[in-house]
Amino acid sequence: MSALDNTARADGSEGSYNFAYLDEQTKRMIRRAILKAIAVPGYQVPFASREMPMPYGWGTGGVQVTAAILGSDDVLKVIDQGSDDTTNAVSIRAFFEKTANVATTTHTAEATIIQTRHRIPERQLEEGQILVYQVPIPEPLRFLEPRETETRKMHALEEYGLMHVKLYEDIARHGHIATTYAYPVKVDGRYVMDPSPTPKFDNPKMHDMAALQLFGAGREKRIYAVPPYTRVESLDFEDHPFQVQRFDKPCALCAAEDVYLDEVILDDRGGRMFVCSDTDHCEERRTAGHRGEMAGEEIAARLSAGHASDGEDGQ
Amino acid sequence: MSGATDRSELPLLRANGLTRFYGERIGCHDVSFELFPGEVLAIVGESGSGKTTLLNCLSTRLPPTAGAVEYRMRDGQMRDLFQLSEAERRLLMRTDWGFVHQNAADGLRMTVSAGANVGERLMAVGERHYGAIRGTALDWLSRVEIDETRIDDEPRAFSGGMRQRLQIARNLVTSPRLVFMDEPTGGLDVSVQARLLDLIRGLVTDLGLSVVIVTHDLAVARLLSHRLMVMRHGKVIETGLTDRVLDDPQAPYTQLLVSSILQV
DSSP: OOTTTTSOBOSGGGTTSBTTBSOHHHHHHHHHHHHHHHHSTTOOEEOOOOOOSSOTTSSHHHHHHHHHHOOTTOEEEEEETTBSSSHHHHHHHHHHHHHTOOEEOSOGGGOSEEEEESOOOSSOOOTTOEEEEEOSOOOTTTTTOOOHHHHHHHHHTTOOHHHHHHHHHHHHHHSSOOOOBSOOEEETTTEEEOOOSOBGGGHHHHTTOSSEEEEEETTTTEEEEEOTTOOEEEOOBTTBOOOOOOOSSOOTTTOOOSSOEEEEEOSSSSOEEEEESOHHHHHHHHHTTOOOTTOHHHHHHHHHTTOGGGOOOOO | OOOOOOTTSOOSEEEEEEEEEETTEEEEEEEEEEEOTTOEEEEEOOTTSSHHHHHHHHTTSSOOSEEEEEEEOTTSOEEEGGGSOHHHHHHHHHHTEEEEOSSHHHHSOTTSOHHHHHHHHHHHTTOOOHHHHHHHHHHHHHHTTOOGGGTTSOGGGSOHHHHHHHHHHHHHTTOOSEEEEESTTTTOOHHHHHHHHHHHHHHHHHHTOEEEEEESOHHHHHHHOSEEEEEETTEEEEEEEHHHHHHSOOSHHHHHHHHTSOOO
16 A cells, blocks of 8 residues: 555655655554553553664664654654764664654754653653653563563562562662662552663653653563653662662763763773763753863863873872 | 361361363362361372372462362452452462472572562562561571571572472461472482471471472371372372371272382
């Protein structure tokens, strides 16, 4: 059948693509899964995941969700570990520029759809925005219970004791809950959900978020969702409550505190710096005049003054 | 062991005409009995006689072809187990019941620590205080004679006897009323076997457990059980008090079985 007749075509030489790459029937199928996922927050809805022109593990699930919800007036932002300019983010952004001809941005505030691999932007998301997560392994119970039939039953019957066994093991081994990413959450008091490998630093942001959160796992063929303003609680013990990571120093470039920082190795003598993982947030702050201790101007000044060989003290 | 069973109480478990076919073959056929609180029932017989099939049917791990199993819930109501919802059945299995497998690896989580193995049932019924869970786990490890310093070791690092004792602790932590055991001493050397039997006997008496134990070892049955059921070809051929059946076997097959015990 010809699904191309009444649908917009991508612009330019790749004219044979349907809008946003997927054909309309596939998009409908994915939208049905998304609607069901929104109706049952945290429940993993199976869907007929398609082959995408990228390897599994590169965001095939997120790309399919984005393709299914993308409209021609949407503004798309893609981040990979908080950054707009790493390979995965750049190529997925280019993919939709090419196949859907939509506007793209790196600014969180301007985006209507944000596809993310493992971070939630620091800027608070608003109503009307949609956050699409790329999920490698959607099943939070997987590494404790390998049988899919059994994990489904456990979800159905709300048997989540096993999740705490994992946290118990953490405390027994490390003295505290050492899970730092893919930290299990309970959605709307019902389903335990893997928030994808985002740092647990971002877990509190999922709670009561104004934006819609959609999760797509391409290889595992699952879609799940957290509707706006939904309760999302991180699992913990009474005597070992959930805590997010803390950083000793602010961002070295923009001096932001209470943000998630990436470590950047500077040399082979222990030199390193910690900078915002959310590059857009960092840039905005620097544009607004915030300066961290290693912001470019100082280094440039020192370089020109001939102190480049001093290096940085380990920090 | 003399039958110290309080017969005045109502039965805890009742099997009625329990039958299980595997296609044309018989697993077990028309088995009926009652089990009373605090009573230990041994099911003996040779390999392939249907003991494990019967145990699996009783514990709802296997649906029977015909017949019913009833269990007295904590509220005193006798309920047909196969009429319960799956959620109720699973809750029953991890709170009010225990199941001790012959191969401890089947009943344990081999990749998590001993403490977590014991604590899993507690967490499954909603315990959310790490300190309390660990305290209970330590208590249970000492009760099954596992050194408390081993609490953070994985069962993989345990000997066969220790694994079996850990499995028992894991099952008993929620104070079940009924425990199913499938050859709990199988594959253990005799000295370890003796200690394990001693332990089980102590726990059963202390906790007032009802037990259905499957074994091919008549010595185990003699030590642990009040009552004995002899199976052959899927059918119960003799039943009675353990001492009576072993000392004065009536059925020819039981006589053969009893006379087959090796004397040292």
